[in-house]
Amino acid sequence: xxxxxxxxKLQKTYVDEQRVVLAKLQEQLQTIEDKIVxxxxxxxxxxxxxxxxxxxxxxxxxxxxxxxxKKEALEKEKGVMEYAIELALxxxxxxxxxxxxxxxxxxxxxxxxxxIEADRETKILDEVGSVSFVRKEG
Numbered sequence: 001x002x003x004x005x006x007x008x009k010l011q012k013t014y015v016d017e018q019r020v021v022l023a024k025l026q027e028q029l030q031t032i033e034d035k036i037v038x039x040x041x042x043x044x045x046x047x048x049x050x051x052x053x054x055x056x057x058x059x060x061x062x063x064x065x066x067x068x069x070k071k072e073a074l075e076k077e078k079g080v081m082e083y084a085i086e087l088a089l090x091x092x093x094x095x096x097x098x099x100x101x102x103x104x105x106x107x108x109x110x111x112x113x114x115x116i117e118a119d120r121e122t123k124i125l126d127e128v129g130s131v132s133f134v135r136k137e138g
Contacts, residue, residue, distance in 0.1 A: 011099040029081040
């Protein structure tokens, strides 16, 4: 019985560690998404400045090209991070499922031990009752 308790504790540790990994990956994804939004805001600001000052048109093309490359790189990084999160979620689900299997096995063991103990107590009480009956009759 102790081995299952130990396994359950160990599995809970694995689940907790995987949750930490998942949280870090989600934070990284949020950072990437924040960068994408910031880049979009910067691009909109540059458009407004271009309308106010048409002379900026000379450098706006280069700026826009750089922004498109950055956006492409960020989108690619976002895709990789989303895939990593998906893998981490799958691993977490597997670890949690294994933990539940151990917990169910532990519960079944405990129920079996209670049933055996109850049967033993019933036999003892039956025996005591029989002895008591024989004494009264004898």
